[in-house]
Structures are given as structure tokens and as C-alpha cells.
Amino acid sequence: MSKRAWITFLGEEDLSFVRRLVLASGSLKQIAQQYGVTYPTIRLRLDRLIAKIQAVEQYSEVSEFERLLRAQLADQKLSLETFRVLLSAHLKEQENTDEPSNSA
Numbered sequence: 001m002s003k004r005a006w007i008t009f010l011g012e013e014d015l016s017f018v019r020r021l022v023l024a025s026g027s028l029k030q031i032a033q034q035y036g037v038t039y040p041t042i043r044l045r046l047d048r049l050i051a052k053i054q055a056v057e058q059y060s061e062v063s064e065f066e067r068l069l070r071a072q073l074a075d076q077k078l079s080l081e082t083f084r085v086l087l088s089a090h091l092k093e094q095e096n097t098d099e100p101s102n103s104a
Contacts, residue, residue: 006056009071014049021046048075065090 010018017031024030032042051074056067066087073083 006053009052009056009068010049014052017045017049051075063090063094 007015020031020034021028024034028042028046029039032039035042052071055070055074069078069083069087069090072078073080078086
């Protein structure tokens with residue numbers, strides 16, 4: 001996976017946030033004013049974005065589906081329970097696909 005692949009996991013909202021952050025020279029206080037929210041709200045959003053990017057980069061050797069699941073979990077779009085169920089089913093399916101057929 002290329003070093004820029006993480007950006008493909010960001011939605012328009014995330015990309016807009018990153019753009020604003022760069023244009024504000026990284027000032028979370030200024031971003032909070034632009035969005036009309038509190039500093040802790042912006043800090044939480046940035047922390048989630050960081051977690052999302054880390055999840056995608058840390059698991060670069062896994063399937064695209066697993067990276068997507070991990071990004072959705074980091075973005076809090078999936079509960080931990082749902083993540084575990086989906087990941088377990090995916091890994092089980094991969095194991096079944098990787099096993100040689102016994103019908104030879």
C-alpha cells in the first residue's frame with residue numbers, strides 16, 4: 001500500500017477538515033471558531049481522524065475490507081461489537097477460501 005493510500009479512506013468531510021486545518025496553520029482554536037464549536041469538539045474530531053489514519057496505515061498488510069472496517073471503527077461509525085462480528089466473519093471466509101479443496 002502506498003504512503004498516500006490513507007487519503008482514499010477519508011470522506012469529503014474529513015478532507016475539508018484537513019484542508020481547513022492546514023489553512024489555519026494547525027490552529028485548533030481557529031478551526032473551532034470557523035465551525036462554531038468548542039475546542040474540545042475539534043480536538044475530538046482530530047483525534048478520531050488520527051485514529052482512522054493510524055488504523056489504515058497500521059494494517060496495510062490486511063485486506064482492503066479489513067482496513068475499511070478498521071477505519072469505520074476509528075471513525076466511530078461502527079460499534080466495537082459490530083466490528084468484531086464482521087471481522088470474524090470476514091476472517092473465517094478468508095480461511096475457507098485459502099483452504100485447498102478436498103474434492104480432488
